[in-house]
Structure formats: C-alpha cells, structure tokens
C-alpha cells in the first residue's frame with residue numbers, strides 16, 4: 555500500500571503533522587524508533603511560548619494539554635532595567651513535562667482515523683526513483699509514500715540519508731535544570747526569566763505543582779557547575795534578583811542538561827517528495843524556549859500547505875514552496891537567536907529597547923510579543939522601534 559504521507563519520528567512535530575493530515579482525510583504512517591508509547595525526550599524544557607497558543611487552541615491540543623495538568627500563564631522578564639510583567643490579555647505560555655506530552659501526542663495521533671502509528675521501527679534509508687524520494691526503508695521493508703516527512707529531531711537521520719547540508723552556528727551557553735516541589739516565587743509572576751547578560755536564569759511553573767529551576771550560563775562558567783551540579787544550580791538561582799525562596803523546596807529529579815548544543819539549520823525541502831519539519835529543519839538555541847512551539851507551528855504550516863495537493867492532486871511542489879515560505883517566520887527569528895546564543899554582552903540597541911520598554915507600555919507589549927514569538931521579528935527590529943525606544947528612554 556502507498557501512503558499519502560510517511561512521517562519519520564513521533565515527537566512534537568511528527569505527531570502534530572500526523573494528527574492534522576489524518577483529520578484532513580489522508581492516509582498516514584508515522585514511524586517511531588522507540589517501542590514504548592511513553593518514551594519521551596528528556597533533554598527538553600517543554601515551556602511553550604505564547605506565540606503558539608492560537609495554533610494549539612485551533613487544533614484542540616491546548617485543551618488536551620490542560621486536561622493532562624499543563625500549567626498556563628505569562629512569564630515576567632528581568633533585565634538590568636527592571637521587571638517587565640505581561641499585561642492581561644497577552645498570549646499565554648503552556649508547560650507540560652515531556653513525560654506527559656509525548657505519550658499524549660502519540661495517543662492522539664494513534665486515535666486519529668487514517669493514521670497508523672508504528673512503534674519500535676527505525677527508518678534506515680530512503681526509497682528513491684529518478685531523483686524523487688518515494689518512501690522510506692525500515693530494514694528490508696519498503697514503505698512507499700507520495701510525501702516523506704523527516705520529523706526525526708536535531709540529528710535527523712532522514713536528512714543524512716538525503717545528504718542534506720547543515721548550517722551550524724555555535725552556542726556559547728550550556729544549560730542545566732531540575733524539578734522542585736515547594737518553590738515560592740518572589741518575582742512578579744509564577745514563571746520568570748532573568749536576562750543577566752550574558753547568563754540566563756529561568757523559573758518555570760509546570761504540571762503536578764512542580765517548578766523547574768533552569769540555568770543557561772556562559773560557557774566560561776562551565777567549571778563552576780561541574781563538581782556539584784545541583785548545588786551550583788541552587789546557588790545560581792539564589793543569587794538572582796528577587797530570587798525564588800528555596801528554603802522549603804525539595805528536588806524531585808536528577809539534574810538534566812547539556813554542555814554544548816549548537817544551532818542547526820537545514821533546507822526544509824531538500825529533494826522532491828521530501829520535507830523536514832521541527833528540529834530536523836531548524837534546531838534553535840534552547841535558551842529562549844522556542845523549539846516545541848516551532849515544531850507545533852511548522853507542522854501546521856506543512857499540513858496546510860501540502861494537503862490540497864495530496865488530497866485533490868494539485869501541484870505538490872507548489873505546496874512545498876508555500877511551506878518553505880511560511881518557515882521564513884522562524885528563520886528570521888532564528889537569525890537573532892543565533893546572535894544571542896553567542897552569549898555576548900547586550901549591544902547598545904538591545905539595552906536601549908529594554909530601557910525604553912520599561913517606560914513605555916506600548917513598546918513593552920511589542921517586546922513581549924517578540925519574546926513569545928507571536929509577531930514577525932521585523933515587527934520589533936526596525937527603525938520605528940528604535941526611535942520609540944530612544945524617545946521613551948530619554949523622557950524625564
């Protein structure tokens with residue numbers, strides 16, 4: 555049997571694409587190398603930024619996550635200019651640990667008519683004919699499809715099988731975090747981020763009444779965090795302005811983290827019949843917590859762009875071109891994230907915008923929407939913003 559779509563990888567991007575293709579009436583196979591539906595990605599902070607809220611609500615995934623106990627709310631940001639607190643009505647963030655999110659998405663995908671979730675099978679190669687990708691290989695077995703979707707994460711074996719080039723940029727921060735019960739936030743919101751320039755601290759309220767304490771320090775401080783990672787993490791959090799009260803807090807997980815996580819970008823439509831989505835297309839800096847949101851949203855753009863061709867025989871390459879264009883939203887944000895990932899001190903323009911936003915609610919709103927990835931990067935980074943920031947910052 556030839557599927558309309560074969561998706562490699564049942565993570566955030568793969569499951570979302572499978573659910574939406576299935577709902578559109580297409581025949582989909584989603585192939586996941588892990589046997590157990592509950593196996594989840596450990597290296598993920600799962601804080602989904604507010605820019606993803608409309609998509610999650612449209613698709614019903616927001617409510618499904620809330621029903622699993624997800625924590626919902628805004629995030630306050632500390633910079634040298636002071637606290638910036640989101641005003642009511644701005645898009646909210648959502649956080650559900652991957653140990654709940656991954657099984658939820660896989661269960662929803664498996665329950666969608668037209669979708670076959672195939673667990674415990676590793677895609678080992680691509681089927682090709684005349685330069686066109688025509689399906690995938692799982693060992694000796696061939697699974698043909700009209701469209702192959704690589705949703706197989708930041709290392710993307712599918713991209714490697716297709717010989718796709720990688721655009722890699724350095725990340726000069728490392729990251730570590732752990733889950734705690736009994737944390738009392740002292741800042742102006744339940745979830746908070748401290749931009750210490752260049753170190754970053756984050757406090758995230760998540761499901762099951764837990765908080766995540768997160769540190770993304772510059773790599774120059776790596777040695778300070780090696781010997782006693784939990785102690786170093788707690789000392790780092792305690793040193794933050796308006797630091798959370800940890801006196802009654804209990805750590806309920808091991809310390810999780812990564813010492814090196816470069817940014818990777820690949821052509822999202824490298825060959826006829828093949829597209830990449832989620833981390834396989836763009837793996838951004840984890841510090842601003844963008845990856846799951848991008849994976850959800852890119853999957854929706856992919857399905858919207860290609861379904862008319864797959865369903866009604868319209869031009870598939872035109873649909874894929876529309877998907878590539880939609881991804882431009884992520885690419886333009888990723889350009890700035892790559893600069894931030896260098897962990898250099900804030901430049902005068904960033905300082906001016908932060909200072910201006912602290913005095914001007916309209917600018918503060920725009921900065922928040924940018925941080926939530928709810929507006930195109932160009933809506934903040936432009937001459938108008940600079941002039942407004944200069945006006946606000948120099949007002950008596």
Ligand SMILES: Cc1cc2nc3c(=O)[nH]c(=O)nc-3n(C[C@H](O)[C@H](O)[C@H](O)COP(=O)(O)OP(=O)(O)OC[C@H]3O[C@@H](n4cnc5c(N)ncnc54)[C@H](O)[C@@H]3O)c2cc1C
Pocket residue numbers: 562563564565566567568585586587588595597598599600601602603675676677678705706707708711712729811812815831832833834840843844845846847848849
């Ligand atoms: C330190 C860190 C912190 C992060 N924190 C956040 C955060 O707070 N918020 C946020 O939004 N994002 C965060 N991210 C990013 C986020 O984890 C990723 O962007 C997101 O998981 C990407 O989803 P995906 O579906 O593209 O890939 P994945 O979730 O990685 O899924 C890929 C799937 O493909 C499967 N697979 C791989 N190869 C094969 C194969 N050959 N055959 C079959 N199956 C295969 C894998 O088993 C996996 O299930 C963080 C990342 C890191 C590293």
